[in-house]
Amino acid sequence: MESKQAILAFAALAQPTRLDVFRLLIEHEPDGLPAGEIARHLAVPHNTMSTHLGILTRAGLIAAERHSRSIIFRAQLEAVRALTGYLVKDCCGGRPEICAPLIADLTSCCPTQNTITKEAVHG
Amino acid sequence: MESKQAILAFAALAQPTRLDVFRLLIEHEPDGLPAGEIARHLAVPHNTMSTHLGILTRAGLIAAERHSRSIIFRAQLEAVRALTGYLVKDCCGGRPEICAPLIADLTSCCPTQNTITKEAVHG
């Protein structure tokens, strides 16, 4: 990930409505939500919301897909990973000890179907 | 993490100089760097940098500690974890399947000293 793209993504998330939109779309993964429903859900005029959705889309945080008259928006989880990776220097800059505690913390919040074992979390 | 704090953090990172500062401080973990050296390293006037450091500090992304005449700044990795967690709804909102792929991806970038096993990464 490049600096410009990271700045775009952080700027996109640095606004209450857009942060709410992103989290709302995370909740509605993997189905997504149409633009109008997002606007209604957050009580924001449709044109204002359209601007925000455009900013989030250009930042790569969400993606749009037409379905008849509606445009369905979905969160792009890969973008979150890329952002986090960029923050800790793509990723960790050859220093695993830096993001290891970060990963351990994130892991502990949701024991996954992967074999990320209890040893990893508690040992 | 609260919405206000997340907005502060994202806004802090949505600026080229500040993003560079944060990544520079990640590189210099766990020793940190004095304010003046950060300013010189990124070729920014000291007062401009002071403002940026204040914004990053208020956002909880870095922390300051006096050492004689210098003030040493250090990155707060816990903040990155909290931010990521907040993004995926504190964390995953009871839906592990959402952030599992995210964690798997992050894990694959740095095989850690923990027992996050090869099965988790490749199997």
Place this chain on the structure above:
DNA sequence: TCCGTATGTCGATTAGTCTCGACGTATGGA
């Protein structure tokens, strides 16, 4: 083709951010 619904674009107003010169504060040494 005409209408209604769903969404995007434009433009002006308002509000917030970035930068940096000038000045203020804190620490350590002579």
Place this chain on the structure above:
DNA sequence: TCCATACGTCGAGACTAATCGACATACGGA
């Protein structure tokens, strides 16, 4: 106490972002 170094704060000008009314476009149905 006086000076130099290391930082922080203030304030003004230049720039950027947020909002929303008005208008434009796209699709589906009659």
